[in-house]
Amino acid sequence: MKIAVLGAAGQAGSRIVAEARSRGHHATAVVRRPIESDHVIADASDAEAVGRLAASHDALVHAVRPPFGREALYDPIMESVLAGVxxxxxxxxxxxxxxALRVxxxxxxxxxxxxxxxxxxxxxxxxxxxQYLICAAEDRAAWTYAAPPxxxxxxxxxxxxxxxxGELLVGSDGRARLSMEDFALALLDEIETPTVSRSMITFAY
Structure with a gap:
């Protein structure tokens, strides 16, 4: 399977790339600025660039997290990614x-x-x-919103x-938690065997 990961330099994105590759998938690590030689350069706010990636892959993971102080970027980036896909x-x-999870x-x-x-x-x-509301209003692209705990x-x-x-998963210890490593594992399980479409999914211990 060919999987492109936008935001592959981030903490979650890098782990998703590693998990995908460990399973034998062709995982394209997509970043905005060059970091490693095996990274592909593309801007998630460029719908045409996202579209080219989506057209050549089976799945696209949007793991871009704008920095603190630039939260206004969440909306246009999400809209651009959806437009590209x-x-x-x-x-x-x-x-x-x-x-967006319910307690x-x-x-x-x-x-x-x-x-x-x-x-x-x-x-x-x-x-x-x-970001979730933008996805929830989308009725054409096949999206899945993966909410961490x-x-x-x-x-x-x-x-x-x-x-x-749609409900927060709370453990017997009263905590709602999951490592990024196990989130990557759970997300790849979902990508390999989809269970939902145009819906939210969440994972936790």
Whole structure:
């Protein structure tokens, strides 16, 4: 399978590329600026460039995370990626945020629950929520929005995870967490054997 990963230099994106390659897939690591010799240069805000990548791959992973202070970029980049994928047969997988997940004990959106938010994080949280809404309004491209849990950091690959849809997965320890390594594993499982389309999916321990 041919998989292109936008944002391959990021923490999540680099792990998705590594997981795909470890399974024998042809994984194209796409970055905005040259880093390694095996990286392909393309700008996720350029719909034509995204379209060329999508047309030559089976799946496109959007793992671009604009830096703090530039959260306004989430919207146009998401719209550009969708516009690029729309006329192709590629499936789109968006590595999003947890903002749109429902908290199980209240039913509230995670972005509105102070237990999982902090004022310093709100610009990113609100931006990732808008990102999801842009996807939810798309009825042509074959997209899947992969929402990580509240705690999502580099760590160990345990080789285990739970799968959910629109609700935050909370473990017996009261935490909603997953390493980026196991998120990459879960996402590649979904790419290899799709279970949803035009919908949200989430993973956690």
């Amino acid at each position: 729309r006329p192709t047969d590629a499936r789109l997988y968006v590595v999003g945020g947890a903002a 199980p004990d209240t039913g509230d959106l995670l972005k509105d629950d102070p237990r999982y938010t902090h004022p310093d994080w709100m610009p990113t949280i609100e931006a990732s929520y808008r 509240a705690e999502f950091e580099p760590g160990k690959k345990l080789g285990a995870y739970r799968r959910g849809s």
